[in-house]
Amino acid sequence: MARTDHFHDPDAPKATSIVIAVCAFVTDERDRLLMIRRTDNNLYALPGGRHELGETMTETAVRETDEETGIRIEVTSLVGIYSNPDHVMAYTDGEVRQEFSICFRARPVGGEPRTSDESSEVLWVERAELDGIDVHPSIRLRIEHGFNRRDPYYT
Incomplete structure (x- = not known):
């Protein structure tokens, strides 16, 4: 299902x-950031x-990262809570979601990069290379906070 971010x-x-x-x-020992290219909008993220019933939020972060990238992680802290009503995602089935996302800081503990149904590319990105890839502004905000903030961000 395709989506358009507004x-x-x-x-x-x-x-x-x-x-x-x-x-x-997720950053590795060289401070490279784990990113995917999404299959639903073709942007890097x-x-x-x-989140699924029966999981903690950190369990969701671990499961989703493994499913989309093949990398197993350990959550280490909170980057922020993002609930901006001016960010909506419109899906081809007619659903339009308001953003509500919790971003965790994590470190890799195993696995090998691989793609999935949701990721057409999995890569470790050098910080200096981030400006050269197509990333939605809402994800750029999380990346900025991940690298530059130690106190959790919230909206």
Whole structure:
């Protein structure tokens, strides 16, 4: 299912739902950032996804990162909580979600990079290379906070 992200767009459709999601800001020993290229919008992003019943939020971050990248992680801290009503995601089935995402800082503990149904590419990105890849502004905000903030961000 394809999606279109709208961020501070006065012509964006109105949200019809909200889904609890997570993402993981994972850096390796060389301070490279783990990223995926999403199959639903073709943009680079942090790994993550929908929270499922019976999981803690950190378990969701671990599961989603492993599913999308093949990398097993350990959550180490909170980057922030992102719930901006001016960021909505419109899906081809008609659903329009308001953003609600918790971003965790994590470190890799095993696994090998591999793609999935949700990721067409998995890569470790040098910080200096981030400006050269196509990343949605809402994800850039999380990346900025992950590298530059020690206190959790929240909206």
